[in-house]
Amino acid sequence: MRISPDGTRRAxxxxxxAGSILASGVxxxxxxxxxKLPQLDIQTYPSQIFWLVVSFAVLYVLVSRVAVPRIFxxxxxxxxxxxxxxxxxxxxxxxxAQAQADHEALLAEARARAAAAVREAQEAxxxxxxxxxxxxxxxxxxxxxxxxRRIAxxxxxxLENIRDVAxxxxxxxxxxxxxxxxxxxxxxxxxxxxxxxxRP
Amino acid sequence: MASPVEQFALKPLVPLHVGGVxxxxxxxxxxxxxxxxxxxxxxxxxxxxxxxxxxxxxxxxEVSYEFIANMLRENVGSEGRGYFPFIFxxxxxxxxxxxxxxxxxxxxxxxxxxxxxxxxxxxFVGVTVIGLVRHGLHFFTLFVPSGTPLVMAPLLVPIEIIxxxxxxxxxxxxxxxxxxxxxxMMKVFGGFAVLMGVLGVAPVALLVALTGFEILVAFLQAxxxxxxxxxxxxxxIHLH
Numbered sequence: 001m002r003i004s005p006d007g008t009r010r011a012x013x014x015x016x017x018a019g020s021i022l023a024s025g026v027x028x029x030x031x032x033x034x035x036k037l038p039q040l041d042i043q044t045y046p047s048q049i050f051w052l053v054v055s056f057a058v059l060y061v062l063v064s065r066v067a068v069p070r071i072f073x074x075x076x077x078x079x080x081x082x083x084x085x086x087x088x089x090x091x092x093x094x095x096x097a098q099a100q101a102d103h104e105a106l107l108a109e110a111r112a113r114a115a116a117a118v119r120e121a122q123e124a125x126x127x128x129x130x131x132x133x134x135x136x137x138x139x140x141x142x143x144x145x146x147x148x149r150r151i152a153x154x155x156x157x158x159l160e161n162i163r164d165v166a167x168x169x170x171x172x173x174x175x176x177x178x179x180x181x182x183x184x185x186x187x188x189x190x191x192x193x194x195x196x197x198x199r200p
Numbered sequence: 201m202a203s204p205v206e207q208f209a210l211k212p213l214v215p216l217h218v219g220g221v222x223x224x225x226x227x228x229x230x231x232x233x234x235x236x237x238x239x240x241x242x243x244x245x246x247x248x249x250x251x252x253x254x255x256x257x258x259x260x261x262e263v264s265y266e267f268i269a270n271m272l273r274e275n276v277g278s279e280g281r282g283y284f285p286f287i288f289x290x291x292x293x294x295x296x297x298x299x300x301x302x303x304x305x306x307x308x309x310x311x312x313x314x315x316x317x318x319x320x321x322x323x324f325v326g327v328t329v330i331g332l333v334r335h336g337l338h339f340f341t342l343f344v345p346s347g348t349p350l351v352m353a354p355l356l357v358p359i360e361i362i363x364x365x366x367x368x369x370x371x372x373x374x375x376x377x378x379x380x381x382x383x384x385m386m387k388v389f390g391g392f393a394v395l396m397g398v399l400g401v402a403p404v405a406l407l408v409a410l411t412g413f414e415i416l417v418a419f420l421q422a423x424x425x426x427x428x429x430x431x432x433x434x435x436x437i438h439l440h
Contacts, residue, residue: 038208051229059236064285067243071265074250
């Protein structure tokens with residue numbers, strides 16, 4: 001056997017094995033004078049090279065023309081599909097983010113509007129309350145004034161009556177006392193003067 | 201018991217001679233054809249429905265596509281995009297060749313040094329041409345690591361040149377040796393199992409573990425071959 005140093009340990013192991021076979025005398029056929037390595041038979045080389053070239057060329061054509069384009073196509077398709085799906089996922093994600101942002105903006109707006117409405121309602125209510133209070137106060141004041149006016153009028157009326165009664169009584173009293181009727185106008189004036197001096 | 205390396209023998213299935221050259225369709229050629237059909241079926245049937253949410257098979261096809269696409273992007277950059285079909289084909293061809301080789305009685309064409317070397321030299325020549333077309337004579341600065349003192353150049357340049365030209369050899373031998381050693385080892389343990397009778401349980405158990413290990417190696421070596429191709433491509437495009 002002719003094996004170069006490159007033949008590694010395994011070739012060496014084979015050699016050792018062959019040696020052991022010889023030593024034990026088990027393999028008579030392995031007698032080194034009788035063994036010819038078929039690999040070194042130059043007669044077989046043309047056929048081997050010829051069929052190697054033929055089969056390798058056929059395989060090369062089949063692999064490069066049929067197999068590789070097909071595998072490439074399938075892998076490409078998958079790559080595209082994955083990229084596509086990733087793109088789609090990205091788009092959907094950004095859309096979802098956009099939707100969320102929109103939703104949040106809407107929510108914030110609604111909240112602000114609600115707060116504004118509440119504030120407005122509160123203001124309106126307090127304004128209306130104030131107005132109502134004002135009105136009520138005015139009405140009460142009016143009523144009070146009216147009542148005062150009525151009281152004043154009735155007091156004036158009463159005073160007038162009292163004056164008349166007083167002048168009549170004075171006239172009657174004078175007539176009884178001195179049996180002469182005094183001038184009614186004079187009595188009234190006198191009484192009025194007295195009333196003017198004193199409390200009305 | 202048959203020799204552990206007898207499994208690597210080529211058996212012509214359809215004899216074919218063109219101009220005195222033997223181009224027979226052999227068991228190796230058959231498994232190359234099966235690999236071509238297997239890879240094509242794996243990539244096309246799984247993607248037929250092209251579902252948005254992939255099933256198991258579609259996931260595997262997509263994962264392998266993206267695995268190589270990422271490898272190319274990380275190691276070469278965006279300039280490497282045009283080479284994706286080639287790198288992808290290379291990876292799947294080696295991977296399925298390795299994996300189909302794990303089927304009992306199948307033939308592992310990646311255990312043939314000429315096959316791995318043909319692939320490696322194709323990568324090597326292709327990468328060199330790409331570098332020369334892209335950079336012209338400037339391409340040869342690849343052999344002068346940046347920051348090399350002029351005094352060291354006579355020492356470093358030959359080393360760089362040798363390491364550059366060893367690339368196809370290391371690339372091909374790594375894959376070939378791993379596959380061959382693995383399959384030889386499995387054959388040896390299989391032989392033990394047969395010879396040891398009842399005690400053969402032990403080598404069978406080891407064989408089970410080894411099978412799992414070989415499946416790992418099938419993935420690993422396909423990965424290593426592809427990632428190194430990407431690194432060479434990077435060197436050609438970016439010159440370090």
